[in-house]
Amino acid sequence: MNKTHKYSWLTFIPAGIACFYFYLHTCPYHLLHKEQTTLFVYASDVLYSYLNKPAVLSCLTGDYLTQFFRTPITASILMGGIMLVLGLICYAVFRKWTNGWLAIIPAITIMSWEVMRSCGLLYPLSSTISLIGGGGLFLIYDPIKNRYLRIGTVFFGIVLGYWLFGYGVFIFLLFVLISSLIHKRNRLWSCLAATMTIVLPGICSKSYLLTYSQACQYPATSWWGTPNPLYERLIGLDIEAEAGHWDKVRELSFPEEHISACSYYYNLANAVENKLPDRLIDYYQPGAEGLFIPISSSSSYLSSLYANEVWFHLGDMTMAEHATILGMIFSPNHTGSRMVKRLAEINLINRDEEVAMKYLRILSKTKFYSQWAKDRIPGKESDSVKRWLKEKRAFIPKTDTIRTSTTDVVKSLRLLLASNPENEMAHDYLLCLHLLAKNLPAFIEDYPKQPGKAPKRLYAEALMIDLVRHHASGKEIQETIVDPTVVQDFKEYTRLHRQSKGDPQALTGKFGKTYWYYYHFAQNQ
Amino acid sequence: MLLVCTACTSHPKQVTEVSEPAPIYPDYTNVTIPYNIAPLNFLLRNEVSALQVTVSGQQESLTVHGSRKVCFPLRKWKNLLEAEKGQTLTVTITAKVEGKWLQYPTFTWKVVSEKLDSFLSYRLIEPGYEVWNTIQLCERNIETFEEKVIADNNLVDGNCMNCHIYGKQNGNLSLFHLRGKNGGTILNRNGVLRKLSLKNDQMVSGAVYGDFHPSGRYGVFSSNIIIPAYHAQNNKRLEVYDTVSDLVIADFDNNKMLISPQTARKEVFETFPTFSADGNWIYYCASPTVELPDSLHQLHYSLCRIAFDAEKGEWGNHIDTLWNAAEHHASVCFPKASPDGRYLLYSVADYGTFPIWHRETDLKLMDLQTGQIDSLPTVNSDRSDTYHSWSSNSRWFVFASKRGDGQYGKPYFAYISPDGTAGKPFVLPQKDPEHYDYTFKSYNIPELSSTPVPFNAFDICRIYQGHE
Numbered sequence: 001m002n003k004t005h006k007y008s009w010l011t012f013i014p015a016g017i018a019c020f021y022f023y024l025h026t027c028p029y030h031l032l033h034k035e036q037t038t039l040f041v042y043a044s045d046v047l048y049s050y051l052n053k054p055a056v057l058s059c060l061t062g063d064y065l066t067q068f069f070r071t072p073i074t075a076s077i078l079m080g081g082i083m084l085v086l087g088l089i090c091y092a093v094f095r096k097w098t099n100g101w102l103a104i105i106p107a108i109t110i111m112s113w114e115v116m117r118s119c120g121l122l123y124p125l126s127s128t129i130s131l132i133g134g135g136g137l138f139l140i141y142d143p144i145k146n147r148y149l150r151i152g153t154v155f156f157g158i159v160l161g162y163w164l165f166g167y168g169v170f171i172f173l174l175f176v177l178i179s180s181l182i183h184k185r186n187r188l189w190s191c192l193a194a195t196m197t198i199v200l201p202g203i204c205s206k207s208y209l210l211t212y213s214q215a216c217q218y219p220a221t222s223w224w225g226t227p228n229p230l231y232e233r234l235i236g237l238d239i240e241a242e243a244g245h246w247d248k249v250r251e252l253s254f255p256e257e258h259i260s261a262c263s264y265y266y267n268l269a270n271a272v273e274n275k276l277p278d279r280l281i282d283y284y285q286p287g288a289e290g291l292f293i294p295i296s297s298s299s300s301y302l303s304s305l306y307a308n309e310v311w312f313h314l315g316d317m318t319m320a321e322h323a324t325i326l327g328m329i330f331s332p333n334h335t336g337s338r339m340v341k342r343l344a345e346i347n348l349i350n351r352d353e354e355v356a357m358k359y360l361r362i363l364s365k366t367k368f369y370s371q372w373a374k375d376r377i378p379g380k381e382s383d384s385v386k387r388w389l390k391e392k393r394a395f396i397p398k399t400d401t402i403r404t405s406t407t408d409v410v411k412s413l414r415l416l417l418a419s420n421p422e423n424e425m426a427h428d429y430l431l432c433l434h435l436l437a438k439n440l441p442a443f444i445e446d447y448p449k450q451p452g453k454a455p456k457r458l459y460a461e462a463l464m465i466d467l468v469r470h471h472a473s474g475k476e477i478q479e480t481i482v483d484p485t486v487v488q489d490f491k492e493y494t495r496l497h498r499q500s501k502g503d504p505q506a507l508t509g510k511f512g513k514t515y516w517y518y519y520h521f522a523q524n525q
Numbered sequence: 526m527l528l529v530c531t532a533c534t535s536h537p538k539q540v541t542e543v544s545e546p547a548p549i550y551p552d553y554t555n556v557t558i559p560y561n562i563a564p565l566n567f568l569l570r571n572e573v574s575a576l577q578v579t580v581s582g583q584q585e586s587l588t589v590h591g592s593r594k595v596c597f598p599l600r601k602w603k604n605l606l607e608a609e610k611g612q613t614l615t616v617t618i619t620a621k622v623e624g625k626w627l628q629y630p631t632f633t634w635k636v637v638s639e640k641l642d643s644f645l646s647y648r649l650i651e652p653g654y655e656v657w658n659t660i661q662l663c664e665r666n667i668e669t670f671e672e673k674v675i676a677d678n679n680l681v682d683g684n685c686m687n688c689h690i691y692g693k694q695n696g697n698l699s700l701f702h703l704r705g706k707n708g709g710t711i712l713n714r715n716g717v718l719r720k721l722s723l724k725n726d727q728m729v730s731g732a733v734y735g736d737f738h739p740s741g742r743y744g745v746f747s748s749n750i751i752i753p754a755y756h757a758q759n760n761k762r763l764e765v766y767d768t769v770s771d772l773v774i775a776d777f778d779n780n781k782m783l784i785s786p787q788t789a790r791k792e793v794f795e796t797f798p799t800f801s802a803d804g805n806w807i808y809y810c811a812s813p814t815v816e817l818p819d820s821l822h823q824l825h826y827s828l829c830r831i832a833f834d835a836e837k838g839e840w841g842n843h844i845d846t847l848w849n850a851a852e853h854h855a856s857v858c859f860p861k862a863s864p865d866g867r868y869l870l871y872s873v874a875d876y877g878t879f880p881i882w883h884r885e886t887d888l889k890l891m892d893l894q895t896g897q898i899d900s901l902p903t904v905n906s907d908r909s910d911t912y913h914s915w916s917s918n919s920r921w922f923v924f925a926s927k928r929g930d931g932q933y934g935k936p937y938f939a940y941i942s943p944d945g946t947a948g949k950p951f952v953l954p955q956k957d958p959e960h961y962d963y964t965f966k967s968y969n970i971p972e973l974s975s976t977p978v979p980f981n982a983f984d985i986c987r988i989y990q991g992h993e
Contacts, residue, residue: 041963043959043962043963044957044959045957045959045960045962045963045964046963048957206981206983209661209674209677209679209680209982210679211679211680214679316757318755318756318757318758318761318762319755321762322755322762325651325652325653326653328651328965329651329653329657329658330658334651334658334659334965335965347760347932350759350760351759352759352760352931352932354929354930354931355760355930355931355932355933357930358930358932358933358962361962362962362963365963396758396759397757397758398758399757399758400756400757400758400761401756401757401758402754402755402756402757402764402818402821403754403755403756403757404752404754404755404818406755412757415757
């Protein structure tokens with residue numbers, strides 16, 4: 001055989017590097033999100049729970065490695081490395097049947113397929129590990145020369161393979177069948193092995209409480225995937241918002257694509273910096289859904305995950321907890337570092353220390369959150385955490401009310417303001433909510449009367465409409481609006497509106513980003 | 526090998542007695558336990574590096590060692606409890622903390638000779654307010670750590686399942702509701718499963734909360750339109766109320782629903798029905814309707830009863846009020862009669878009909894012979910203590926409590942002596958005492974049974990799909 005075949009495996013190194021760059025530039029946020037929806041807890045009770053389903057080793061390894069997806073670079077390096085291992089395993093298998101350079105083709109194909117699959121938001125790393133495991137089992141089995149030992153190993157390998165690697169056993173079986181066809185040996189036993197492989201998940205499904213199809217494909221969730229730039233962007237918005245990187249959130253919000261989740265995060269980024277009214281009309285607004293994401297039993301887990309952020313920042317911990325728990329319940333693993341951290345924070349703010357301790361204990365048994373948890377143990381908080389708690393507790397409701405729906409946001413916001421009139425963010429959300437719904441009477445009702453103090457531009461524009469409607473006097477307008485340029489602009493807007501007979505094209509250039517334009521022309525979508 | 530193992534186990538030296546109690550979790554100090562309970566494994570919540578625990582009785586004793594967790598060997602534990610039935614065990618903990626051996630004050634385990642029913646069923650569900658994703662109904666053998674899943678919603682299209690109850694604490698008579706398109710009430714009678722539709726045109730909804738008649742022929746249920754709502758302050762979280770609720774009896778033999786105008790009044794919310802031990806009465810909770818949710822704090826349920834003639838299958842005509850909510854300015858839920866007919870156990874909250882999220886909810890015990898009400902101070906905690914079920918010998922009951930973390934419900938067992946004295950309750954023991962720390966599931970609707978159910982999750986799957 002040509003000596004160059006010995007070095008053909010080196011082809012996989014640039015392939016692995018290519019995978020690294022692919023993940024880094026195409027879906028880094030997907031990988032970070034996977035870490036946030038996983039929680040690897042170093043506790044015997046949790047580790048034993050992996051035995052409740054097949055693919056024990058795949059799931060343990062997959063979740064263990066996923067905890068390291070903490071930055072785009074480390075996540076991409078790990079994924080590139082894992083795909084490299086997969087490629088090499090497949091190459092080693094195909095090398096048994098063909099020359100080195102030809103073996104590269106199917107191996108790279110499988111590698112590429114798996115890279116695509118892993119772009120799926122719900123696709124777990126454990127599924128890739130299962131493929132590696134199945135291939136690895138074959139590499140252990142194949143060198144066995146003794147016929148009876150080979151036969152016994154096949155059957156043992158099937159049972160062990162299913163227990164350790166789930167559907168990876170089908171990969172093992174596939175390679176065994178190919179091997180037996182190529183070498184024309186043990187074909188009968190191979191067929192029996194195939195039968196056993198097909199039957200085994202059905203037998204095990206009872207103890208694993210899975211349907212037959214679930215048992216056959218566990219832990220895989222899909223057979224194909226492609227990068228989804230939209231999801232990547234939405235997840236990026238969420239991850240950067242959770243980290244408090246508001247400039248990045250605003251950057252990711254563009255270009256505008258009329259997506260309510262983008263509006264939601266854009267608004268949130270501005271609101272935490274007290275700039276919500278200043279920039280509201282600069283961006284696509286889908287009515288109330290640009291401010292609050294409705295959640296119900298039919299919401300996706302991503303919606304529930306997103307929904308908690310605004311409530312957490314506003315100070316309504318019940319709504320924040322509701323959304324967080326829903327996000328956790330509906331997430332792929334029904335847990336996650338992100339949600340558990342948020343639940344701990346919510347309960348610390350609410351002074352419900354016992355339940356906060358439950359979450360902190362869990363986090364203290366993780367590799368990367370134990371210090372975070374330690375800094376928040378009630379009575380032993382770090383100084384920065386104490387300051388943060390003091391700030392957050394200042395905005396929580398001091399009285400109770402009942403909301404019959406999570407969409408009853410006006411009631412929630414009014415309660416927050418009744419408890420804390422200094423809650424600027426709640427104030428802005430309430431007023432902007434009314435304005436986006438074009439509910440001027442409600443806006444006027446909730447707008448705090450401060451004669452002589454210049455309102456924010458957006459509010460001034462809305463107030464102007466109301467004042468003109470009620471034929472307010474010049475003095476009243478002056479006292480309410482204060483800034484004369486608002487009045488002048490309104491006059492100009494009115495003149496142009498009349499002149500163009502209400503043609504939006506005539507107004508969009510100079511007044512497209514005013515509330516007057518929104519009030520007249522925006523449609524609820 | 527033995528010498529190596531012995532050398533590895535750290536034994537107490539230069540022990541100092543301390544006065545503060547051992548920080549054990551779960552709290553198993555000074556509890557009353559049945560002789561057939563699984564080992565009360567626990568751990569220490571401090572910087573312990575080695576432990577020695579000795580459990581001493583009149584005749585036997587058991588010593589175990591550990592690093593932080595105390596796990597008693599099952600067979601030795603059972604031998605100990607069997608030998609010490611009716612006696613009190615003394616538990617001595619000696620722990621190595623920061624290099625020093627400390628001996629904590631001893632505490633006791635009172636081992637009563639009355640058995641606790643061997644099987645406990647419950648629903649494992651996240652405290653997810655009004656929604657769910659993965660739900661399992663499980664049955665645990667309380668004498669060991671074996672747990673069997675009797676229904677898993679992964680096998681029934683992800684639908685909700687709830688209210689698994691036994692009849693007369695017997696695994697051969699049970700039911701639960703399975704929601705969804707192919708759902709229904711799954712009735713188990715001696716292993717024969719039937720899927721029933723417990724609804725007719727007169728009912729506002731399908732059957733919800735229910736109980737079996739002692740004969741097993743009937744079941745009494747509420748039918749409710751249930752509305753979830755959300756509090757705003759602190760950890761009050763969820764509120765649930767009914768906009769309509771009535772009572773109905775299902776005749777399982779004749780496949781008909783029996784409704785009485787007395788318990789289906791528009792101006793009254795009737796709910797949480799249960800049969801008396803002899804089956805001649807139905808206890809339930811009733812409240813005049815109020816404007817909801819605005820008047821939620823005025824929603825107070827009284828404890829009532831109405832007669833039932835099992836021979837004729839007829840409701841009585843007269844309603845008695847046993848506990849008047851207006852007088853007590855509180856609200857009753859979940860009345861359950863003891864199998865011997867002596868007591869009625871129920872929970873009381875400040876208002877409303879969903880006490881699990883009411884921190885102030887406590888259990889009360891009414892002596893049906895004398896009318897005396899015991900507030901059960903040794904049983905109740907500062908968190909909600911609610912949904913309960915009696916053991917077949919009327920000496921034990923299980924209830925769901927949110928003590929501890931206030932969010933995740935766990936099943937607690939409490940003993941009632943023949944003279945009506947309640948013992949300190951203890952939580953269902955787990956093989957790994959850290960289990961409750963790491964689970965994200967609540968133990969919901971705990972129910973006791975002396976025998977296991979004769980079906981499994983795949984039987985339920987088959988009946989759900991119509992393959993009976």
